[in-house]
Amino acid sequence: MIRSQSPVSRVSPHGASVGRVLLHLLPAVFLFALFAGVGILHVTSRVLVVDMGYRLSRAEAEERALTRENDRLKLELATLKNPARLEKLAREKLGMSMPAGPLVMALPAAGGGKRPARVEARDARGVRVAVSH
Structure with a gap:
């Protein structure tokens, strides 16, 4: 009777079974998977940090632009409220006098x-x- 061998217990041409080889490679595969996972997490976190840096830079630029606009509007308001300007408008456009x-x-x-x-x-x-x- 011919006995068939299971795939795990097959003997390689060098005399070692496939199961033993897999058992010896398993820690290396886990270590590789661990390093790959850590690498992926590290790259992902760096991408997120860089993206947040770009967002922060855009927000700071927008804040500077809004501050300049606010300063410009304050100056315009002060100019429009100038008593000499208001008196001139009252005299010329409304025909008012002191x-x-x-x-x-x-x-x-x-x-x-x-x-x-x-x-x-x-x-x-x-x-x-x-x-x-």
């Missing part, structure tokens, strides 16, 4: 419980323009 001296009166401060005296101002035509009771 009132004559006697038409502008300082009113007493409201407070102290005393009722201020009646103050009234009239323009050159005699029209009442300010009243305080």
Whole structure:
């Protein structure tokens, strides 16, 4: 009777069984798999770090651009609020002018419980323009 050998227990031409060879190679295969896994994790983490660096750089550039824009807008606002500019616009576009001296009166401060005296101002035509009771 011919006995068939299992694939693991076959004998190689050099006298060693395939099972023994696999058992001797198994630690090397595990070590290789471990190094490959660690290498893949290391490369992945480095790629993520570099990507985050690029994102941070873009965010910093955007922050600098927004700061410059904010400074420009603050300067524009200060220019638009300039009293000399507003007076010029009032004179030229709205036809306004400064009132004559006697038409502008300082009113007493409201407070102290005393009722201020009646103050009234009239323009050159005699029209009442300010009243305080």
